[in-house]
Amino acid sequence: MRLQQGSFLWYLYLDKIYCLLSVRNVRALVEYFHMLDVHRRNSLNDVLFYHFLHHVTDLKKTQITVVFDMLDWSTLGEISFDQFYMLVCILLAQESHLEEQFMYRHSRPIFGLFDLNGDLKLGAKHFHMFRFLFNIQKQQLRELFHDFDISGDRHLNYNEFKLYTIFSVDKAQERQKAEKEKSLLKKKMSQQVDASQESLGKNGT
């Protein structure tokens, strides 16, 4: 999923550590929400929500419906600002490649979102439905249930889910470190090659 470049959400900045928006950004977002709230009910209905998400992202219709059902936890058929804010943060986290960090920081509300039945357990089916929101691959999902389903009931409870988020953050940090080292190594190598070429040139003359 990608945010549309140049759209309003594209200009918001999600804090990299706490995965939250600044107060100034939230104020702008409130203003934006009020503009979208045509019927002055402090909420967006499904049609407005669909067109909003369709305009700012490249999500498909079925995916937007899934997101709407997920956010409309009180089954009012409308999305209030709290849920809207949550969605925007998820979109921005994905845009800035902070999915793991975001899940780790806000594990409780995300667990609540994924837990559609309210039985405090996450099934593989539900997880699979929402994996596009956090860029989780199929293989990763299989590994997740294989490694973290400690109780063996094919469901994740909150503690198991929390463990998964901690593990995925560690993994993401390691990946970042490895990438950094790789780029540093590349830089050093290129510098060394340049230096050796220069010395060869000098010897030749």
Place this chain on the structure above:
Amino acid sequence: MRSTTLLALLALVLLYLVSGALVFRALEQPHELEAQRELGEVREKFLRAHPCVSDQDLGLLIKASPEPSGRHGAAQPKPHGDVRSLWTTATLSQAQLDVPLSKDEDADEDESDAEPEGLEEYSLLALETHGGRSAEAKSAEKGDDVKPATEKSFLKSSLNVLKHTPHQAYWEELQNGLPLPLTELMENEVLEILTKALRSYRSSIGRDHFLTKELERYIEGLKKRRQQRLCVSAS
């Protein structure tokens, strides 16, 4: 009288004059500097609030307008002996101002009661307006019709505007707390989204449904607001 005594007397008079000038300078310089700084600030605020007016244009307008306080004393029936009394007059003449005041007037007066700085700023403005009026009176006495009355009233109103009501767009931005380009971006985007939503409304619940009509009205209002903003920024 001996020439040495005369010279000594002359030196004494000169010394007296110089010391008097020094004392006067020491007393008045801080006030003058303060007044200059405040005037500069007001001018800068005005220029910032009205980006369409250039610095040179404002300078030309001020040059073309009557002298603010230079010939103040001459125009008064009772000339003021001391420059300092001008400040007192300015402060006292607040209530006598015949310039129509904006709605923020009461609030400003309250502020001026609470803060001495606010009072000073106000009196500076009052001095300017007062000075303008005295010069006007003088030109009327001379039968001088060269300066049109509209120009003077414009100066008055511009001074008033600069103090009380900043540029509309600037004021809106201050109140809103959001930068204007961002608001424009938001409005344009929302307008696009809502236009698409209106099409869906029409096809699904019909044109005559009250929700469709509400959305239509909202879009119209949004378009009007955008148009107004464009007009303001263009002017």
